[in-house]
Amino acid sequence: MPKHSQWLRPLVLASSLLLLCGCVSTSPVSGDDELFVALGGEPDLRLLVDEFIAVSAPDPRVAPTFANTEMKRFREKFYEHLCELSGGPCVYSGDPMAEVHRGLKINEGQFNAVVENLQIAMSRRGYPQPVQNRLLARLAPFQRDIVVQPGNSD
Amino acid sequence: MPEGRRPADSVLLRGAAAVFGVLGLLGSALADGQLLATGGVSTIEGSAGGGVVPWAVLAGYGTSDEWGGSAFASTLNTGDYRLDVAGGALTFNNRLELSLARQSLRLSTLGPALGLGAIRLEQDVVGAKLRLYGDLIYGDWPQLALGVQHKRHRDFAIPSAVGARSSSDTELYLSATRLFLAGAGGYNLLVNGGIRYTRANQAGLLGFGGDQGGSRRAQAELSAAVLLNRHWAVGADYRQQPDLLGFAKAEDWRDLFVAWFPNRRVSGVLAYVDLGDVATLKNQRGWYFSVVANW
Numbered sequence: 001m002p003k004h005s006q007w008l009r010p011l012v013l014a015s016s017l018l019l020l021c022g023c024v025s026t027s028p029v030s031g032d033d034e035l036f037v038a039l040g041g042e043p044d045l046r047l048l049v050d051e052f053i054a055v056s057a058p059d060p061r062v063a064p065t066f067a068n069t070e071m072k073r074f075r076e077k078f079y080e081h082l083c084e085l086s087g088g089p090c091v092y093s094g095d096p097m098a099e100v101h102r103g104l105k106i107n108e109g110q111f112n113a114v115v116e117n118l119q120i121a122m123s124r125r126g127y128p129q130p131v132q133n134r135l136l137a138r139l140a141p142f143q144r145d146i147v148v149q150p151g152n153s154d
Numbered sequence: 155m156p157e158g159r160r161p162a163d164s165v166l167l168r169g170a171a172a173v174f175g176v177l178g179l180l181g182s183a184l185a186d187g188q189l190l191a192t193g194g195v196s197t198i199e200g201s202a203g204g205g206v207v208p209w210a211v212l213a214g215y216g217t218s219d220e221w222g223g224s225a226f227a228s229t230l231n232t233g234d235y236r237l238d239v240a241g242g243a244l245t246f247n248n249r250l251e252l253s254l255a256r257q258s259l260r261l262s263t264l265g266p267a268l269g270l271g272a273i274r275l276e277q278d279v280v281g282a283k284l285r286l287y288g289d290l291i292y293g294d295w296p297q298l299a300l301g302v303q304h305k306r307h308r309d310f311a312i313p314s315a316v317g318a319r320s321s322s323d324t325e326l327y328l329s330a331t332r333l334f335l336a337g338a339g340g341y342n343l344l345v346n347g348g349i350r351y352t353r354a355n356q357a358g359l360l361g362f363g364g365d366q367g368g369s370r371r372a373q374a375e376l377s378a379a380v381l382l383n384r385h386w387a388v389g390a391d392y393r394q395q396p397d398l399l400g401f402a403k404a405e406d407w408r409d410l411f412v413a414w415f416p417n418r419r420v421s422g423v424l425a426y427v428d429l430g431d432v433a434t435l436k437n438q439r440g441w442y443f444s445v446v447a448n449w
């Protein structure tokens with residue numbers, strides 16, 4: 001065997017395993033509150049929502065969509081949503097994601113802009129990368145409900 | 155080899171570059187819809203991907219309602235060889251990528267040994283990549299793409315002398331790429347697996363086919379990268395090589411890279427590349443630098 005087989009085998013294994021598990025979507029909400037705690041619980045999560053709103057307000061990619069939104073309600077519902085999603089002791093009381101965003105004609109770029117603003121807000125709030133990414137991993141499955149899909153095939 | 159030996163080729167390439175430039179400007183409400191780093195960087199063949207392995211992602215940061223593109227310059231120096239590449243790509247609606255690259259390989263050791271001085275071998279690569287299905291991040295399927303690269307060697311005398319059969323060829327590749335959020339201990343993990351149907355010797359720099367075989371074969375191309383944050387990624391590429399020339403064994407390529415994405419306009423790559431033995435010269439290893447501009 002050539003010497004590079006020692007590189008090839010683990011790489012092939014890793015990529016096939018990972019590509020495989022990419023096709024099996026995992027449930028976004030796990031039973032425990034580990035992530036909620038890592039996010040600092042209610043006080044820090046509320047501050048994160050405020051930071052996110054502060055980052056998004058001047059962002060021309062997303063701000064116009066919120067022109068007619070009652071921000072007090074959004075801020076509360078967005079908090080509840082993140083709280084529930086991270087395993088915290090909340091029950092989201094807003095409307096379903098698909099329903100809320102359907103009429104807003106949100107495109108892929110706007111969704112990614114919201115992800116990016118959340119990343120910026122989380123970095124400003126001092127969260128380590130793994131905590132940031134775990135929250136994003138739970139938000140990513142909503143992309144298909146929120147974004148107007150370009151085709152119906154994918 | 156002397157410049158301008160095939161003026162028709164140069165005119166064609168320059169014309170194509172001009173068309174690219176104009177199209178790029180036309181599409182130039184900056185295509186910024188994708189997340190930072192998710193456009194990958196430019197491979198040595200012009201398609202978007204890692205350093206030497208094309209990924210299923212398309213060049214630039216455009217989404218399905220945008221046009222985008224990239225231009226790049228790269229250099230790899232192993233001491234015995236130096237490869238310089240320049241090129242660019244255009245992406246339409248995150249569906250189709252068209253790319254161009256010119257590669258110039260300097261034979262720093264072999265040239266003088268053959269009494270030819272520090273000669274260069276040049277090759278042009280014209281590529282197209284079609285996103286078939288799926289998405290890098292969202293939905294249930296990894297992003298899948300089918301690519302084609304047409305390569306034309308411009309200095310075939312040396313490849314021909316060592317047994318290569320053809321100075322140009324067209325090859326197909328299929329690749330699947332996925333970014334797993336929090337996939338590596340909380341860090342985002344990018345994984346790419348691809349298969350190329352090829353008979354290129356050293357990616358075509360030593361021509362196509364040889365005395366040991368003339369038909370194309372399936373070769374694996376793999377990459378994995380960990381995103382340390384939005385701006386930095388570290389990873390590895392592996393690219394299997396066909397071994398069709400009897401005069402010297404071809405070995406698989408691999409590299410370790412660090413990529414920096416300060417913003418959507420530019421990115422930079424530093425890699426340590428191991429090409430194995432190349433055309434009788436042992437252990438060809440060296441540093442690779444690349445700069446990519448996106449719009």
Ligand code: HEM
Pocket residue numbers: 061062065066067068069070073074077078081093094095096100101104106110111112114139140142143146
């Ligand atoms: C992972 C991504 C997202 C999550 C988790 C999310 C979550 C929410 C939540 C919980 C609400 C409140 C629903 C309610 O009031 O009952 C909401 C409302 C809203 N979202 Fe999103 N959203 C996301 C992405 C986006 C994007 C990308 C945009 C557009 C740029 C957007 C625009 C809006 C607007 C305008 C409203 C207010 C709608 C209204 O006024 O009734 N959202 N979102």
